[in-house]
Amino acid sequence: MNWLSNLARPGLKKSKPEEEKRETPDNLWIKCPTTGDLIFRSDLEASNWVTPAGFHMRIGPDTRFRQMFDNGRWTLVPLPKVPTDPLKFRDDKKYSDRLKAYRAKLNRDDCMSAAYGAVNGQRAVLLVQDFDFMGGSLGMAAGEAFITAAQTAVKRKCGMVCFTASGGARMQEGILSLMQMPRTTLAIQELRESRLPYIVVLTDPTTGGVTASYAMLGDVHIAEPGALIGFAGPRVIEQTIRQKLPEGFQRSEYLLDKGMVDMVVDRRQLKDVVSQILSILTPAAAAASAEPENDEAQPQPEAEAKPASRSGAKRAAQDKKKPQQKAAE
Amino acid sequence: MRTYLDFEKSIAEIEAKIEELQALAESSDALEMGVELSRLKTKSERMLQDIYAKLDPWQKTAVARHPERPRFRDFVASLVTDFVELSGDRTYGEDPAVLGGLGKFLGRPSVLLGHEKGRTTAERLKHNFGMARPEGYRKAVRLMDMADTFQLPVISFVDTAGAYPGIGAEERGQAEAIARSTERCLTLGVPMVSVITGEGGSGGALAIAAANAVMMLEHAVYSVISPEAGASILFKDSGRAKDMAHAMKITAQDLIGLKVIDSIIKEPLGGAHRAPERAISTVGAAVAQALDGLKDLSPDALRAQRRERFYAIGRLENDAA
Numbered sequence: 001m002n003w004l005s006n007l008a009r010p011g012l013k014k015s016k017p018e019e020e021k022r023e024t025p026d027n028l029w030i031k032c033p034t035t036g037d038l039i040f041r042s043d044l045e046a047s048n049w050v051t052p053a054g055f056h057m058r059i060g061p062d063t064r065f066r067q068m069f070d071n072g073r074w075t076l077v078p079l080p081k082v083p084t085d086p087l088k089f090r091d092d093k094k095y096s097d098r099l100k101a102y103r104a105k106l107n108r109d110d111c112m113s114a115a116y117g118a119v120n121g122q123r124a125v126l127l128v129q130d131f132d133f134m135g136g137s138l139g140m141a142a143g144e145a146f147i148t149a150a151q152t153a154v155k156r157k158c159g160m161v162c163f164t165a166s167g168g169a170r171m172q173e174g175i176l177s178l179m180q181m182p183r184t185t186l187a188i189q190e191l192r193e194s195r196l197p198y199i200v201v202l203t204d205p206t207t208g209g210v211t212a213s214y215a216m217l218g219d220v221h222i223a224e225p226g227a228l229i230g231f232a233g234p235r236v237i238e239q240t241i242r243q244k245l246p247e248g249f250q251r252s253e254y255l256l257d258k259g260m261v262d263m264v265v266d267r268r269q270l271k272d273v274v275s276q277i278l279s280i281l282t283p284a285a286a287a288a289s290a291e292p293e294n295d296e297a298q299p300q301p302e303a304e305a306k307p308a309s310r311s312g313a314k315r316a317a318q319d320k321k322k323p324q325q326k327a328a329e
Numbered sequence: 330m331r332t333y334l335d336f337e338k339s340i341a342e343i344e345a346k347i348e349e350l351q352a353l354a355e356s357s358d359a360l361e362m363g364v365e366l367s368r369l370k371t372k373s374e375r376m377l378q379d380i381y382a383k384l385d386p387w388q389k390t391a392v393a394r395h396p397e398r399p400r401f402r403d404f405v406a407s408l409v410t411d412f413v414e415l416s417g418d419r420t421y422g423e424d425p426a427v428l429g430g431l432g433k434f435l436g437r438p439s440v441l442l443g444h445e446k447g448r449t450t451a452e453r454l455k456h457n458f459g460m461a462r463p464e465g466y467r468k469a470v471r472l473m474d475m476a477d478t479f480q481l482p483v484i485s486f487v488d489t490a491g492a493y494p495g496i497g498a499e500e501r502g503q504a505e506a507i508a509r510s511t512e513r514c515l516t517l518g519v520p521m522v523s524v525i526t527g528e529g530g531s532g533g534a535l536a537i538a539a540a541n542a543v544m545m546l547e548h549a550v551y552s553v554i555s556p557e558a559g560a561s562i563l564f565k566d567s568g569r570a571k572d573m574a575h576a577m578k579i580t581a582q583d584l585i586g587l588k589v590i591d592s593i594i595k596e597p598l599g600g601a602h603r604a605p606e607r608a609i610s611t612v613g614a615a616v617a618q619a620l621d622g623l624k625d626l627s628p629d630a631l632r633a634q635r636r637e638r639f640y641a642i643g644r645l646e647n648d649a650a
Contacts (some may be wrong), residue, residue, distance in 0.1 A: 080645070082644075083643065083645055086643070087577070087578050089576050090576065091576070092564070169531075171554055171563060175584060175587065176587060176589075176643045178552070178553040179639065179642045181508075182511055182514075182515060185539070186635070186639055186640065189512075189636075209532055211504035212507040212532040215508075217508050230503075231498070231499060231507070231532075232495075232503070236558070237494045237495060240493075240495060241495055246496075259502070260502050
C-alpha cells in the first residue's frame with residue numbers, strides 16, 4: 001500500500017507470498033485463510049485440518065480415510081478402468097494430456113477413492129472425491145467409481161458414505177459426464193433396495209451436476225461448516241441476475257436454514273456422528289456379517305501417509321488462490 | 330415472416346425472389362413466370378438439402394433454438410386429445426417453464442411432460458424461456474407419481490437451455506429438485522419415453538429425460554453445458570462457443586454412437602420449423618412405436634431396462650470394438 005512496498009529492490013524479484021508457499025509443500029507453518037494466523041503444521045494435522053478459527057481446509061482421500069476409519073486401517077476398493085477421452089476433446093490443451101498430468105501429480109487415476117473399513121466399529125464403504133483432481137469433476141471414472149462403491153456396500157451389506165467435493169460435471173467428457181447423473185442415481189437405488197444407508201457429507205465445494213445428483217439424494221445430508229454448496233456456481237448466478245450475492249449465500253449454514261441438509265457438523269465430530277447414524281440405520285445387516293471381514297482391513301503403509309498429508313498442506317495453502325474449476329450446471 | 334438463420338442467407342434471397350414472383354404471377358398470367366418460379370423452387374430446395382445435409386454442431390444449435398421450432402404446446406395440440414393441463418408442485422408454486430398434464434397421446438392415456446419456451450415475447454417471459462425452477466421439477470415428480478399410481482406411460486418433450494440459475498432457485502433447492510426428478514424417472518414402474526425436440530441443456534433437460542427410450546430430433550442438440558457457458562469456462566471466452574459445440578459432441582448423430590440416445594427422428598427438409606405439422610406427426614409415430622415396444626414389460630422389467638440402458642453408457646466393454 002505505501003510507497004515502500006511498491007519499491008522493488010534491484011536484483012530481487014517481487015513474489016507473492018502465497019505463491020512462495022505453494023512451492024514449499026513441507027512448510028512448517030500454514031496460514032489460516034480466515035484470520036491469517038500462522039498455525040503449526042502438526043497442530044493442524046492433529047485437528048484434522050481445521051484451523052483454530054474453525055476454518056475447514058480441503059483434505060484428500062487419504063487424510064479423510066485416516067480420520068474416519070478405526071485405527072487407520074482400511075481396504076481400498078479397486079475401481080474399474082474407463083475409456084480415456086472418448087470424445088478426443090481438446091480446449092487449449094488435450095484432455096488426455098491434462099489427465100496424464102493430474103495422474104502423475106496426484107498418483108491416482110481420477111478424483112474418486114473408495115475404501116472399506118470400520119467407523120467406530122460400524123462397517124462402511126467410504127467414497128471420497130478429491131477436489132485437487134481436476135476440480136473433483138464428475139466424469140466416467142467418478143461415476144463408475146460411485147457405482148462400484150455402492151455395489152461393494154451392497155455386497156458387504158453395509159452403508160455407504162460419500163464425501164463430495166466437486167465443481168460439477170467434467171465438460172471434457174461432454175454428454176458422457178452428464179450421463180453420470182442418472183448412473184450414480186441408479187447406484188443409489190441399489191443401496192435403497194437393499195435397505196442400506198447412504199450418507200452424504202458435503203464438503204467445500206460441491207456444485208453443479210454433483211449436487212444435482214448423488215450429493216442431494218442421501219438418506220442423511222451432513223455438511224462441513226462453511227462449504228460452498230449449490231447448483232449453479234456463484235459466478236454464473238451473478239452474471240445471470242447481475243446482482244451481488246448475499247453474504248453466506250450457498251454456504252452450509254444457509255443450506256441448513258433452507259432445509260437442504262440435515263446438519264452442519266465440525267469435521268472433528270464427523271466420525272462420531274456418521275457412526276451413530278450408521279448404527280441406527282444398519283443394525284440388522286451389520287450384525288449379520290460383522291466379524292469375518294474385519295481382518296481383511298490392512299493397515300496402510302506409513303509411506304502412504306506422508307505424501308497424503310503433505311498434499312493436504314499444499315491444498316490448504318492453495319485454497320485461496322485456486323480458481324473454481326469447471327462449474328457445469 | 331420466416332426467421333432465417335445466419336447460414337440460410339442464400340435461401341432467404343431465393344425465397345424472397347420466389348415470393349415476389351408469386352405475387353406477380355397472381356396479378357399477371359405470364360407463363361414464363363411459372364417456369365421461372367418452379368426453377369427457383371427446385372433451386373432453393375436443392376440448396377436447403379445441401380445446407381441441411383452438412384450442418385455443423387454450431388449450426389445445429391441454431392436450428393435447435395429456432396424461434397419457430399415446434400414447442401411442447403404444439404406437440405400436445407396435434408398429438409394429444411382430451412388434454413388436461415395440471416399445475417403446481419403443491420409445495421411452493423407453479424412453474425410455467427415445465428408443463429404437464431393428462432391426455433390421450435394418439436389414443437393412449439398418458440402423462441405428458443415438457444419444457445415450454447414460449448414463442449411471443451410475452452410467452453417467453455411467462456415461461457422463463459423454458460428455464461425451469463425447482464417447482465417445475467417438483468411438478469414433474471408429482472405427475473410421475475400419478476403416472477405410477479394410475480399405470481400411465483410418461484412422455485416427455487425436452488427443450489431447455491438448462492435449469493434457471495437464480496437466487497430463488499438455489500434457495501428452494503434447484504439441485505435437489507433436479508436430482509429427485511431424475512430419480513423419479515428412473516424408479517417409474519411405467520414406460521417412459523423422452524424426445525429431445527430442441528435444446529437438451531444439461532441437468533435441467535436430463536431431469537425429465539432419464540427414460541426407457543430417449544429419442545432426438547435430427548437437428549436437436551443435447552449437452553452437458555451450453556456451448557457458450559462451456560466456452561466461457563474452458564476457453565475463458567464465450568465467443569468460442571462454436572469450438573465448444575464441436576468439441577463436446579452434441580448432435581443426435583454423435584450421441585447415437587455413444588448410446589446416449591436410442592434413435593433419431595428425421596426432420597422435414599430444412600428443419601422442423603419449415604413444416605412443423607409434418608415434424609410433429611413423425612415424432613408422434615416414433616413415440617407411439619417406442620411406447621408399444623415397452624407396453625408389455627412389468628414394472629420391474631422397466632426399471633431393469635433403464636438400469637441396463639444407463640449403466641451401459643460409456644462402459645469399457647462397449648468400446649472394445
